[in-house]
Structures are given as structure tokens and as C-alpha cells.
Amino acid sequence: MRTTLLLASALLALTACSGENHPSSPPAVGADVAAVSPDPGEKINTELHRHIAELASDAYQGREPGTAGEDKTIAYLVGEFEALGLQPGNHGDWFQEVPITAVKTAHDAVLSLRGENYTADLSFGDEMVVFTQRQVPVAELVESPLVFAGYGINAPERNWNDYADIDVTGKTVVVLINDPGFATQDPALFNGNAMTYYGRWSYKFEQAARQGAAGVIIVHETAPAAYGWDVVRNGGMSAKIGLTAENRKADTVAVESWIPLEQARALFAAAGVDYAQASAAAARPGFKAFPLAGITASVTLNNEVSNKISHNVAALLPGSKYPDEVVIYTAHWDHLGVRPGTEGDNIYNGASDNASGTAALFSLARMFTEQAQRPERSVLFLAVTAEESGLLGSRWYGENPIFALDKTVANFNMDNIAAGQIGPTSEVAVVGFGNSELENYLARAAEKQGRKLVQEPFPEKGFYYRSDHFSLARVGVPALYLTRSTASEEHGREWGEKRLQGYIENHYHKPSDEYDPGWDLRGAVQEVQLLYHMGSELASSRDFPQWTDGVEFKAIRDAIMAAVPDRE
Known part of the structure; x- marks a missing residue:
């Protein structure tokens, strides 16, 4: 199969320049893929178009978890995986149930801040956003003392602890967003700008x-x-959806909230503290948390609590020699559903986000099943739910893995791989650049396509922590996530940047993220081929890639791997 992959990469490189052999319009939905040109790149292109067109159609009602749209989606996924010859991936079951609870807080809550000579009653929306992840009808703070805890970080491997020498039990901590590296732009502090x-x-x-x-x-x-305050405000308007738990007192605070900078400056001034000086001190090693001069916070949250069951879909290609070891490909199948009462088109079809990544699972599965020899390790194709609600399906898997974490070799995640339809690119943009040895595999695959690895465009935005691979990374599994490069081979970087920005501004998380038969998916084909090459290499090796020293997930992985006996 290595020869086939090299041929596919060469064909893709040649046709990327001319565009003549990669028509962007596919055969009609449901057409026989076997009747299409045998060129693997062309075959992937056709598959992506067919599956995106299906999953992003109005019939799926925006693929919202817990709705009829979910029922139709997961039935389609199982049917396609079964047709490819895969097995149910969860110990004989296609599904992994994911219990989900929604907590909707009434927006009449008032955050009351009180000090000796200070009174502030902050209202929901422009002055504060407040919510709870505890699944209870009422959550509250009653005269909870305020403590400024800097960035709220405890990172032993970086010799940084904002909570050292202070007890915040029962108190409310005021913290800054991002980390000291961004604040100082010092590359030696945390990850600098990233x-x-x-x-x-x-x-x-x-x-x-x-x-x-x-x-x-x-x-x-x-x-x-x-992002601006409007993102915080708008996000606070929605119910907080989380994994169902008895109460979650052990891993959540009673009340979570945000305040704008203007309100923060007034709060610090009332405590006799200059906000600018305090935030600057918080970005320096040796910072010590301190109380905000006897000021307390009180608020009562009245909540509506509702429960439902959603599903991850797991399809398995068992390994021929080490079936208990696994390489996992993930993509989230869900999107935002239907918004009743909205004028005009109110179906959030999510064609690029993330019918495109889900479609790629099928192409990858087909390529693995067509290998002359089955991979030695198992390959799991995992379509997860509720990513749009906070990575819930993948988090549930990370906390309840089908395969033991010490036998989970790596995770490759696909999210929004069609964004902007930029076409072939000369670069591979890596989210979380430098995080793990998986990039060695990626570099080899990219070189065969004549492409080079680059850091994602905006590392300061923390995209590595905003898609499903993070749920595997946080439990120690090395995980790789690519984003769309804007370095168009045919039109240049500036054109590519405009294309991507146009998608973000006009279509991302909007009803207009709809499938178009004219989409140029050659760039997505490149990514699928990269992901296949990496997974195929790992699935027939004895390698267990490691995190890079200093990455926050390395200690977790090292502890897991140290607890198991030597492998053959």
C-alpha cells in the first residue's frame, strides 16, 4: 500500500497545479463510487462530496444531539461503516451512550459585590455573565470573600503556583484570562505568545x-x-450542557462568572488596588495571591435542568497482531440543529463543520480496509457527539475509554477540514505545533506531498484546546490536529487568507454553512491522505509516540505508561 500512497501523492501534486483532473463537482449523491476513476485522490474527492451532501442536507435537521436529527445521523453512520466491512467498535455495539444534562440559568440573576464603602449590583449581559455547571435547581454564593489569584494556575512542571500559601476554600477567586506567557510575550515563560x-x-x-x-x-x-465581550455574553445566554453527574461538587465550583474590564477596574479600585499593577505583578514569577480588602460576592442562580442520552459511534478494524492496541481517528458528527422562531433559514446544516470531517472517516476507513495486509494494530473510527456543547462526546470517551489508555497509541482528529475550500496548499498548519513526536510522522507524510509543516496562524487563541483531540490529550494520549493552511498553491497566501476569513465571517456557525456541489475539496483530500499515511505507519509499528518535554500532558502519559509492564 506504500507504493499506492506514493502514487496518490504524486498524482495529487501534479493535478494541484493544473486542476484539470480534480473536478470539484461530484457525481450525483448515491452514485457508485467504484465506477469513478481509480485514482485514490479522485476517489477521496468523490467520497467527501457524497457524504457531505448527505449529512448536511435539511433532512438531518442540523444534526443536534438528542433529536430526530441525531437518530437519522447515527443510523447513516452505522450503515456506511457496516458497508465498508468494519465491526461494531464498542465490544460488539456500534454505539457508546453519552449521558448529557442541560442547565439553563434564568437571566435575572444579579451579582452583588459588597465592601465597606463599595456596592455594585452587576446585571446579566453587559456587566457580567454568570452560570453554573452543577446540575441543581439552585446554586448560590452568599457573602463569599474575594481573592485575587492572578492567572489561577498551578503548574508544578513550570514551578508556578498562584494558589501557594493561601486558602481559598469557600471563597471566590478573581482570575485573569490566558497565561503569563501571552501577557509578557516572553518565549521562556510558559509558551510565550502561544x-x-x-x-x-x-x-x-x-x-x-x-x-x-x-x-x-x-x-x-x-x-x-x-474574542470580544459579545462572545462571552452570547455564550452565557445558552444552557450549559455537560456530562450527566450526580452533582459535580467535586469538580466544579458553585458559580462561574465573567466580568468586563471596566467592572474589574472598579472592583480593584474599591479594594484599594490598581488593576494594571496587579495584573502586571500576576505575570511575574513569585506572584502571591491576596484578598480583595473584605469585598464579598453574592448571587442566586435559578436553573432549569434536563437530561438526555446521545451517542458516540464506534467502528473498528481489528488489528492482525496486536488487536488490543489502537490508533483512533475522531470527528464530531453533531452541529447546532434548528433554531425555531428564526426568520428565514433556521437549519444549521454544518456542512464544513463538521460533515466534512465525518465524511473523511469513511474515506480513511475504506483505505484501511483496502490494504493488502490488515494493520497489526486496531484502528478505531470514532464519530463523537456534542462537540459543539463542549467536547462532551470525546470527553466521555476519554473518561470511559473502549481501549485502555496505555494501549492507545495516538489520536488524529478532523474538524472542519473543508473550511474555505482553499484547494491544494504548500503548507500543513499544525495546531499545537511542537507538542509531540506525532509531528515526525506528519513531516514524512507532508514531504511526500511536497509540503512543509508550519505553526498554526494564531497560536495565542488556544485552538488546540477547542476540538475533540483535546479530550484524548488531557488523559495523556498523544493527539494531532491539523487546521486549514491558507498557502494556496494556485492563488497565493493572501487569496487563501481571504477565503478562510470569508468562511469564518459569513458561514461559520451560521445556517449558510451549506453544501455546494462546486466546492473545491482537493485541500481536504490532501489532509485525508496525510492522516492515512500517518495512521497506517503507526498501526503497523511498535512505536508509542511521546509528548515533547514541557507539554502539560506529558506527565500524565508518562505515569500511565510507567505503570504497565514492558511491551514486546
Whole structure:
């Protein structure tokens, strides 16, 4: 199969320049793929068009978890995987049930801040956003003392602990978004301009819970957050959807909230602290958390709580020699569903996001099943649910893995691989550039296509922590995620950047993310071929790729691997 892959890469490189042998319009949906040109690149192109057209059609109602759209989607996935000759991947079952709970907080909540000479009643929307991930009818803070905990980070491997020498049990911590590396632009501090997981808002809430805090207030600033206050406000309007739990007191604070910079400055001033000086001090080693001068926070959240079951779909190609070891390909099948009451088109079809990544699972599965020899390790094709609700399906898998984590070799994730329809590119943009040895495999595959690896365009935005591979990374599994390069071979980088930006501004998470038969999917074909080459190499090797020293997931992986006996 290596010879076939080399031929496919050569054909793709030749046709990328002319565009003559890669028509962007496919045969009609449902056409016999076997009747198409045997060129693997052309075959992948046709498959992607066919599956995207199907999954992004109105009949699937935006593929929202827990709806009739889910029922139709997962039935289609099983039918296609079964037709390819794969086996049910969850111990004889095609499905892994994912219990989901939605918590919708009433927007009449008021965050009351009180000090000796200070009173502020912040209203929901422009002055604050508040919510809870505890699945309870009522959550509250009652005169909870405020503590400024800098960036809210405890990173032993970086010799950094904002919670050192202070007890925040029952208190509400005020923390900054992103991490000290971004604040200082010092490449020697954390990852410099590139965000680490310690900079993500989700980490701030998780770490505060581990410290026993009752609440968290994140200070929003546009540059370090990488989005404006409107994104925070609009996100706060939606129900918080999480994995179902008894109460989640152990891993969540009672109240999670954000405030804009203007309100933060007023709060710090009331405590006799200059906000600019305090935030600058928080970005320097040796920072010590401190109380905000007797100021307390109180708020009551009234919640509607509802439960449902969604499904991951797992399809398996068992390994011929080491069937208990696995390489996992992931893509989320879900999107945003239907928004009743919206004028005009109210179906969020999610053609690029992420019918395109889901379609790629089928092409990869077909390529593996066509190998002359079955791979020695198993290959799992995992279509996960509820990514749009917070990576819930993949998180459930990470916490309830079908294959043991010490036998899980790697994860390759596909999300929105058709974004912008830029066509063939001369570069491969790596999200989380330099994170693991998986990039060695990627570099070899990219070289065969005449392409080079580059860092993602905006590392400060923390994209590595915003798709399903992160759920595997956080439990130690080396995980690789590519994003669309804008370096168009035919039109240049500036054209590619405009194409991608146009998609983000006009179609991303909008009803207009719809399939078009004229889409140029040759760039997506490149990515599928890269992912196949890497997975095929790993699935028939004895390698267990490692995280790079200093990456926040390395200690977890090292501990897992150290606990098992030597492999043959």
C-alpha cells in the first residue's frame, strides 16, 4: 500500500497545479463510487462530496444531539461503516451512550459585590455573565470573600503556583484570562505568545474547584481572550450542557462568572488596588495571591435542568497482531440543529463543520480496509457527539475509554477540514505545533506531498484546546490536529487568507454553512491522505509516540505508561 500512497501523492501534486483532473463537482449523491476513476485522490474527492451532501442536507435537521436529527445521523453512520466491512467498535455495539444534562440559568440573576464603602449590583449581559455547571435547581454564593489569584494556575512542571500559601476554600477567586506567557510575550515563560491549556477559561474553573473555591470571576480582556465581550455574553445566554453527574461538587465550583474590564477596574479600585499593577505583578514569577480588602460576592442562580442520552459511534478494524492496541481517528458528527422562531433559514446544516470531517472517516476507513495486509494494530473510527456543547462526546470517551489508555497509541482528529475550500496548499498548519513526536510522522507524510509543516496562524487563541483531540490529550494520549493552511498553491497566501476569513465571517456557525456541489475539496483530500499515511505507519509499528518535554500532558502519559509492564 506504500507504493499506492506514493502514487496518490504524486498524482495529487501534479493535478494541484493544473486542476484539470480534480473536478470539484461530484457525481450525483448515491452514485457508485467504484465506477469513478481509480485514482485514490479522485476517489477521496468523490467520497467527501457524497457524504457531505448527505449529512448536511435539511433532512438531518442540523444534526443536534438528542433529536430526530441525531437518530437519522447515527443510523447513516452505522450503515456506511457496516458497508465498508468494519465491526461494531464498542465490544460488539456500534454505539457508546453519552449521558448529557442541560442547565439553563434564568437571566435575572444579579451579582452583588459588597465592601465597606463599595456596592455594585452587576446585571446579566453587559456587566457580567454568570452560570453554573452543577446540575441543581439552585446554586448560590452568599457573602463569599474575594481573592485575587492572578492567572489561577498551578503548574508544578513550570514551578508556578498562584494558589501557594493561601486558602481559598469557600471563597471566590478573581482570575485573569490566558497565561503569563501571552501577557509578557516572553518565549521562556510558559509558551510565550502561544496559549497553553493553563490559559483556557475552562482550566481556570477546574483548578479553582480543585482548590475548594466556591466561585470564580474571570476578568475579560479582548486581546488575551482572543474574542470580544459579545462572545462571552452570547455564550452565557445558552444552557450549559455537560456530562450527566450526580452533582459535580467535586469538580466544579458553585458559580462561574465573567466580568468586563471596566467592572474589574472598579472592583480593584474599591479594594484599594490598581488593576494594571496587579495584573502586571500576576505575570511575574513569585506572584502571591491576596484578598480583595473584605469585598464579598453574592448571587442566586435559578436553573432549569434536563437530561438526555446521545451517542458516540464506534467502528473498528481489528488489528492482525496486536488487536488490543489502537490508533483512533475522531470527528464530531453533531452541529447546532434548528433554531425555531428564526426568520428565514433556521437549519444549521454544518456542512464544513463538521460533515466534512465525518465524511473523511469513511474515506480513511475504506483505505484501511483496502490494504493488502490488515494493520497489526486496531484502528478505531470514532464519530463523537456534542462537540459543539463542549467536547462532551470525546470527553466521555476519554473518561470511559473502549481501549485502555496505555494501549492507545495516538489520536488524529478532523474538524472542519473543508473550511474555505482553499484547494491544494504548500503548507500543513499544525495546531499545537511542537507538542509531540506525532509531528515526525506528519513531516514524512507532508514531504511526500511536497509540503512543509508550519505553526498554526494564531497560536495565542488556544485552538488546540477547542476540538475533540483535546479530550484524548488531557488523559495523556498523544493527539494531532491539523487546521486549514491558507498557502494556496494556485492563488497565493493572501487569496487563501481571504477565503478562510470569508468562511469564518459569513458561514461559520451560521445556517449558510451549506453544501455546494462546486466546492473545491482537493485541500481536504490532501489532509485525508496525510492522516492515512500517518495512521497506517503507526498501526503497523511498535512505536508509542511521546509528548515533547514541557507539554502539560506529558506527565500524565508518562505515569500511565510507567505503570504497565514492558511491551514486546
